[in-house]
Amino acid sequence: MSENKVKKVAVNTTINGEEMDILVDPYISLLETLREVVGITGTKEGCNDGNCGACTINLDGRIVDSCLVLGVEAEGKNIETVEGMATPDGLHPLQQAFLEEAALQCGICTPGFLVSAKALLDNEPDPSEERIRHWLAGNLCRCTGYDKIVKAVTKASKESK
Amino acid sequence: MVSTPENKNYKVIGTRPIRHDGYDKVTGRAQYGADIKLPGMLIGAVVRSPHAHARIKSIDTSEAERLDGVFAVMTAKDLPRLGDVVRGNSEESGSEKHLSENVMAFDKVLYKGHVVAGVAAKDQNTAFEAAKKIKVDYEILKPVIDVDQAMSKDAPILHEDYTCDHLGKEVKNSNVAAHVRHENGDLENGFDKADLVVEKEVDMQTVHQGYIEPHSGTAVWDEEDRVKVWTSTQGSFAVRDSVSKVLDLDVSRVKVTPMEIGGGFGGKIPIYLEPISAVLSRKTRRPVKTMMSRTDVFDATGPGPGGKVKVKIGIDADGKILAAYADIRLEAGAYPEAFIEAAAKCVFSCYDVPAMKIDAYDVLVNKPSSAPYRAPASPQVAFATETVVDEICKIKGYDPIDFRLLNVAEKGTRTALGPKYRTIGLKECLEAAKKSDHWKSNLNSNPKTGKKRGRGIASGYWFNIGFKSSVNLSLNPDGKVALIEGSTDIGGSRASIAMQAAEVLGIPAEDVRPSVVDTDSIGITDVTGGSRTTYATGYAAYNAAHKLIEEIIEKAALKWDISKDQIEYSDGVVKSKTDSELKMTLKEIADDPPGGPIVSSASVDLEEAGGGFAVHIADLEIDEETGKTDVVNYTAIQDVGKAIHPSYVEGQMQGGAAQGIGWALNEEYFMSDDGVMLNSSYLDYRMPIALDLPMINTIMVEVPSEEHPYGVRGVGEPPIVPPVPAIGNAINDALGLRLLSTPMKPSRITEALKRKK
Numbered sequence: 001m002s003e004n005k006v007k008k009v010a011v012n013t014t015i016n017g018e019e020m021d022i023l024v025d026p027y028i029s030l031l032e033t034l035r036e037v038v039g040i041t042g043t044k045e046g047c048n049d050g051n052c053g054a055c056t057i058n059l060d061g062r063i064v065d066s067c068l069v070l071g072v073e074a075e076g077k078n079i080e081t082v083e084g085m086a087t088p089d090g091l092h093p094l095q096q097a098f099l100e101e102a103a104l105q106c107g108i109c110t111p112g113f114l115v116s117a118k119a120l121l122d123n124e125p126d127p128s129e130e131r132i133r134h135w136l137a138g139n140l141c142r143c144t145g146y147d148k149i150v151k152a153v154t155k156a157s158k159e160s161k
Numbered sequence: 162m163v164s165t166p167e168n169k170n171y172k173v174i175g176t177r178p179i180r181h182d183g184y185d186k187v188t189g190r191a192q193y194g195a196d197i198k199l200p201g202m203l204i205g206a207v208v209r210s211p212h213a214h215a216r217i218k219s220i221d222t223s224e225a226e227r228l229d230g231v232f233a234v235m236t237a238k239d240l241p242r243l244g245d246v247v248r249g250n251s252e253e254s255g256s257e258k259h260l261s262e263n264v265m266a267f268d269k270v271l272y273k274g275h276v277v278a279g280v281a282a283k284d285q286n287t288a289f290e291a292a293k294k295i296k297v298d299y300e301i302l303k304p305v306i307d308v309d310q311a312m313s314k315d316a317p318i319l320h321e322d323y324t325c326d327h328l329g330k331e332v333k334n335s336n337v338a339a340h341v342r343h344e345n346g347d348l349e350n351g352f353d354k355a356d357l358v359v360e361k362e363v364d365m366q367t368v369h370q371g372y373i374e375p376h377s378g379t380a381v382w383d384e385e386d387r388v389k390v391w392t393s394t395q396g397s398f399a400v401r402d403s404v405s406k407v408l409d410l411d412v413s414r415v416k417v418t419p420m421e422i423g424g425g426f427g428g429k430i431p432i433y434l435e436p437i438s439a440v441l442s443r444k445t446r447r448p449v450k451t452m453m454s455r456t457d458v459f460d461a462t463g464p465g466p467g468g469k470v471k472v473k474i475g476i477d478a479d480g481k482i483l484a485a486y487a488d489i490r491l492e493a494g495a496y497p498e499a500f501i502e503a504a505a506k507c508v509f510s511c512y513d514v515p516a517m518k519i520d521a522y523d524v525l526v527n528k529p530s531s532a533p534y535r536a537p538a539s540p541q542v543a544f545a546t547e548t549v550v551d552e553i554c555k556i557k558g559y560d561p562i563d564f565r566l567l568n569v570a571e572k573g574t575r576t577a578l579g580p581k582y583r584t585i586g587l588k589e590c591l592e593a594a595k596k597s598d599h600w601k602s603n604l605n606s607n608p609k610t611g612k613k614r615g616r617g618i619a620s621g622y623w624f625n626i627g628f629k630s631s632v633n634l635s636l637n638p639d640g641k642v643a644l645i646e647g648s649t650d651i652g653g654s655r656a657s658i659a660m661q662a663a664e665v666l667g668i669p670a671e672d673v674r675p676s677v678v679d680t681d682s683i684g685i686t687d688v689t690g691g692s693r694t695t696y697a698t699g700y701a702a703y704n705a706a707h708k709l710i711e712e713i714i715e716k717a718a719l720k721w722d723i724s725k726d727q728i729e730y731s732d733g734v735v736k737s738k739t740d741s742e743l744k745m746t747l748k749e750i751a752d753d754p755p756g757g758p759i760v761s762s763a764s765v766d767l768e769e770a771g772g773g774f775a776v777h778i779a780d781l782e783i784d785e786e787t788g789k790t791d792v793v794n795y796t797a798i799q800d801v802g803k804a805i806h807p808s809y810v811e812g813q814m815q816g817g818a819a820q821g822i823g824w825a826l827n828e829e830y831f832m833s834d835d836g837v838m839l840n841s842s843y844l845d846y847r848m849p850i851a852l853d854l855p856m857i858n859t860i861m862v863e864v865p866s867e868e869h870p871y872g873v874r875g876v877g878e879p880p881i882v883p884p885v886p887a888i889g890n891a892i893n894d895a896l897g898l899r900l901l902s903t904p905m906k907p908s909r910i911t912e913a914l915k916r917k918k
Contacts, residue, residue: 027286041196042189044423046373047455051843054373082189095187099179102808105652105816107186108193108374108423133851140843142371142424143652144812145819146851 013074015040016084024071031055033071034081042082042111046140053139056112057081063119065138082111085118094118094156103152105143112139117153126157172732173663174871177808178670180656182421191421194377194393195452202379203232205434205441205451206288208278208295209461210270213304213527213836214317217268217277217297225280225294230287233444234295235279237267240440241409259496261407263530264436270299271319271495272529273837274460276433281441281449304527304836308468308490311336311524319495319525338497339523343505343577346516351484355475359552363545364902365885366829367467367492370534371820371848374423375458378434379450382443386410390417390435395425395649396688401680403432408439418679419649422689426820427533428463430688459841464830465534466491466499468524472508472545480559482568485514487545489521491538494531499523503624504538506578507882508546510622511587511774512568519577527836533690535817536623536878540824540885547619547886548901551893561618561890562595565776586800586864587620587774593862594618594776599796607782614782614793615895621775621882625875626691627767627868630698631684632705634662636713636759640733640748642666644675644705647686648698652816652877653809657695658702660805661871665706667732668747684764692875695805696770696866703870704763712761716754717745770875771866775799777818777883781891785914788907790826790892796858797883802866802874814880815857821884823849829904 008023015038022037034043034057043066046052050065057066058080085092094117097103104110113136120127120135127135132153133146141149185191222234243257261267265276278295282288305311305319318334325332327340352358379391388410394400397417405412422429438449453462468491475484487508491499501521509517554561569588573581594600604616633645644659655675663673686698710730717735718725721743729738735750737743751759780794797814804810827847831840840846865872885903893899898913 025286032285035196039198040189041192044193044374045195046375046423047843049455049842049844052373052455082187086188091184091187098187099183102177102180102653102806102812104183104186105809105812106372106374106422106424107182107191108372108421110186111189114187129856136851138850140373140848140850142373142426142820142848143816145815145817145849145857146854147815147857148808148812150851150856 009072011072011075013077013079015079016081026072028071029067030069030071030074031066033074034066037071040081040083044108044111046108053112053116054109056115056139058115058119063116080115082114085114092118093160094121094153097152097156097159101148101152101155103144103148109139109141113141113149121157121160125160129154171664172667173660173670174803174805175807177806178656180653181659181675182650182655193374193423194420197379197391197420197450199379199448202448202450203281203283203445204285204288205279205281205438205449206292207276207437207451208292208297209457210266210273210275210277212270212299212301213273214302215270215299216302217266217270218300219298220278221296222278225291228287228291228294230283231280231291232447233281233441235437235440235444236277237265240265240407240436242267257406260403263496264407264433272461272527274457274529276437279437279441281445305336306526306528306832306836308492308524308526311526312490319527336525337522338493338525339501341501341505341521343519345575348484348486348516348518351516352475354477355483356478357553357556358473358475359549359556360471360473361545361549361552361901362469362471363548364469365467365541365544366903367528368465368534368824368828369459369463369846370426370428370465372424372426372428375453375455376433376462377450377452378438379448380435380438380442381448382439386414388415388439390415390439391420392417392435393420393422393429395422395429395651395690397647397649397680398685399430399688400432400435404435404439407436416679416681419677422649422651425651426535427537427690430690431532433462455843456841459838459846461529463532463534464529466493466531466538466541468492468499468541470542470545472549474549474553476553480557480564480567482512482514484516485509486517487519487542489519489542490524491541492526492528492531493523494526494528496530497523497525499531500533500538504542506576506624507539507622508542509577510772511565511570511620513570513574517577535820535881539621539623539882540821543619543621543882544885544889548889551890552899562591565620566591583771583867584864585772585774586862589862589864590774590776590798590800593860594778594798597778597796597798597860599778599794599858604780612782612784613895614780615891615893617779617887617890617894619777619883619886619890621879622772623692623878623882624772625696625770626693627697627769628687628693629764629766630686630701631762631764632698632701633683633762634705634709634760636709636747636751638751640746640751641672641674644673644702645678645683646675646698647683648677648694649689650677651689652812653806654689654694654698657805657809658699661699662702662706665703666709692773692877693770696869696873696875697765697767699805699873700767700869701763701765704765705761708761708763709759712759713750716750716756716759719755768868770873771802771868773800773874773876773879775879775883777887779884779887779891781888781895783892783895783910788910790910792822792855795855796860797880798860798862799876799879800862800864800874801876802869803863803872804861805871805873807861810861810876811859813877814859817877817880818857818884819849819854821881822854822888825885825888825903825905827904827906
């Protein structure tokens with residue numbers, strides 16, 4: 001009862017380049033905010049305790065598990081999700097490489113991997129296999145064994161040059 | 162690589178087009194189970210038992226019902242009570258009564274996490290609050306958590322009303338739901354004559370499929386008593402069947418729309434939340450969506466059975482296997498079915514064994530009701546068999562590939578359950594392993610650290626099921642083809658099915674647009690499981706495409722007013738055999754064809770696809786101080802029949818290997834004595850991450866199946882079978898330690914090293 005009476009908080013934030021004002025229950029995660037309040041469901045819930053990385057987003061240049069951040073913490077922040085990767089001109093090179101290299105099977109972890117991999121390439125344009133595996137260590141994939149994901153990131157890094 | 166008998170130059174098959182559903186999946190547009198939002202939708206939550214074994218004395222929902230924002234509360238009293246079952250492990254596995262009780266407990270809870278009540282509220286938080294206010298009074302009973310305990314004389318009984326089947330005899334008050342036996346040849350004589358007999362017993366902990374997407378179920382129960390369900394499942398028709406049974410409705414009153422599925426590996430064949438959302442919707446006449454947390458998924462879904470497997474093999478002085486015995490005890494969990502028939506079928510499947518006996522026991526324990534997990538029960542039995550084979554090779558100094566080749570199962574070899582193999586490719590896999598760069602490479606200790614390295618090899622098998630599939634095709638006015646199918650796409654099957662239709666029609670894969678539709682919109686299609694989808698639904702697509710060509714020829718005959726036998730079709734063009742003027746592209750014939758649009762449909766009900774075999778080679782590096790094991794080189798070799806889309810075939814081989822590596826080294830249900838899983842999070846149930854694995858080399862061997870026009874066998878399951886024994890054998894090679902329990906985690910290795918000293 002008491003929680004239901006807590007007032008929503010007005011949050012001004014920028015998501016994928018779009019500035020918006022949203023009303024958020026102060027106790028919900030940024031993941032729930034994106035999915036339920038903003039209505040973009042590309043960011044996935046796999047565990048809701050920061051261990052699978054399916055909800056990875058970019059928050060002011062850092063990759064975070066959005067299930068471990070409160071929605072109200074989005075105030076004044078710049079958020080990038082998988083929905084922001086492609087442009088009207090086409091897919092991001094990572095998205096294209098994931099398709100060409102068959103780096104997804106079921107696809108539920110793919111948005112998180114893409115966001116993590118983009119942050120990696122933004123920081124290190126030409127990563128080694130080991131660096132790729134380090135950067136993607138926070139994202140679980142149960143289908144691929146990571147082989148084709150690592151290859152896709154390598155391919156995208158070569159093609160972005 | 163062995164070529165297909167027709168030695169066809171395929172145009173589409175064997176190429177690597179971008180999967181049709183890929184764009185939605187890399188952009189976040191794809192809608193998975195939890196992504197659905199319906200107008201007026203309520204959120205469901207369930208109450209789960211904190212006890213592994215208890216009788217429900219009473220449930221008080223009054224306080225929850227009074228909470229603001231709560232719309233409905235339910236218990237098992239709101240479900241029809243279904244009849245008793247008479248027999249365990251029959252064809253009718255997953256009987257109606259057990260299906261229903263597993264959705265929501267009526268009298269007894271049989272595992273921690275067993276659902277006892279449900280609630281629908283305006284939002285998730287209110288639903289959780291309400292669930293906490295439902296009071297359940299339990300009489301706590303002693304749980305049984307492993308096969309030894311369950312089979313012991315004074316064990317508490319899970320199902321007092323259940324009639325077990327022990328070698329055809331009806332037995333009451335037992336936790337052994339079924340005991341089956343398969344015998345062939347003179348076993349005693351075989352062992353008597355043997356030059357060497359090796360026996361080992363392995364002990365495997367329960368594991369989970371580990372799919373990243375938790376279960377969910379959304380339903381609307383309308384005023385016409387029709388139930389619409391949206392869910393993430395491996396089989397929308399299986400969900401329709403199960404939901405209609407649990408709710409006691411005709412199947413036609415249930416319509417299941419499959420959402421995209423975020424992994425399953427067998428674990429998304431059972432239903433859990435769908436009937437609960439449906440009943441809550443009946444009470445509110447609003448859509449209800451219920452979702453699981455990750456802990457719920459570990460506590461109450463899956464798992465893959467743990468258990469014990471003893472294998473004994475006798476060989477003659479030349480190394481030929483004379484006799485083999487297996488004693489298989491697997492955990493069914495709370496309700497029968499630990500896939501013991503599959504275990505019996507797989508245990509000696511890689512070898513030509515003249516005399517064998519297999520005893521298999523389906524053992525009830527207070528854990529979640531086990532679900533299929535990628536080649537269900539085959540990894541468990543392969544661990545025992547492949548360990549014994551490796552030990553034989555170590556004792557006698559045999560090359561492990563040569564020994565396997567000497568005893569190899571091939572076309573005509575009698576299988577454990579009776580039938581002889583048709584064409585299979587195990588021999589070709591072993592030969593490919595022998596020729597591989599990996600097998601020929603040297604294996605030295607790490608030159609920098611001095612850490613010891615070891616190499617292991619193992620074989621594995623899955624039989625690849627057939628069953629029912631349906632496909633509809635329609636030729637669009639632009640000459641492209643719409644393909645409608647019922648196989649939910651768990652990893653690229655839209656592409657592999659569309660490619661088979663495209664091959665028949667001689668058009669690019671991109672010109673066949675596949676859609677996975679609801680159960681009202683396509684004929685019955687069995688689950689995406691058993692490695693059947695590319696084989697069976699692909700076969701239906703192949704047949705439907707041939708029928709479409711017949712339709713095209715028929716329409717052309719009408720249009721040109723000539724007889725059908727004067728017309729031929731190839732590569733998207735229909736033409737007269739005699740008059741070169743008479744010629745139409747698909748676009749031309751599809752534009753206003755005489756007598757109506759061009760459509761076709763086909764359905765199949767197939768036998769097994771022809772067994773799939775895999776051989777894996779693992780190189781490990783082990784830190785003797787910490788017991789940490791690193792996989793430094795790994796090669797998966799597999800007879801894939803015919804790879805329709807090679808990238809996704811490789812993906813299955815790599816993914817299966819990775820799951821098997823996790824099973825071997827890290828994964829287990831760590832249970833308290835009270836039957837509570839203590840590591841029900843991804844932090845503590847440690848699945849392999851990107852840093853844990855090397856690149857996984859793949860060698861696709863293609864020995865076409867005799868059962869499919871393109872030789873498709875099914876590829877998803879064999880690759881999870883060899884990793885556990887391959888890694889066990891590699892540990893033995895590195896350290897001289899024969900570990901017989903999974904997971905072969907650091908503490909097990911350091912303890913075994915201490916015992917050795």
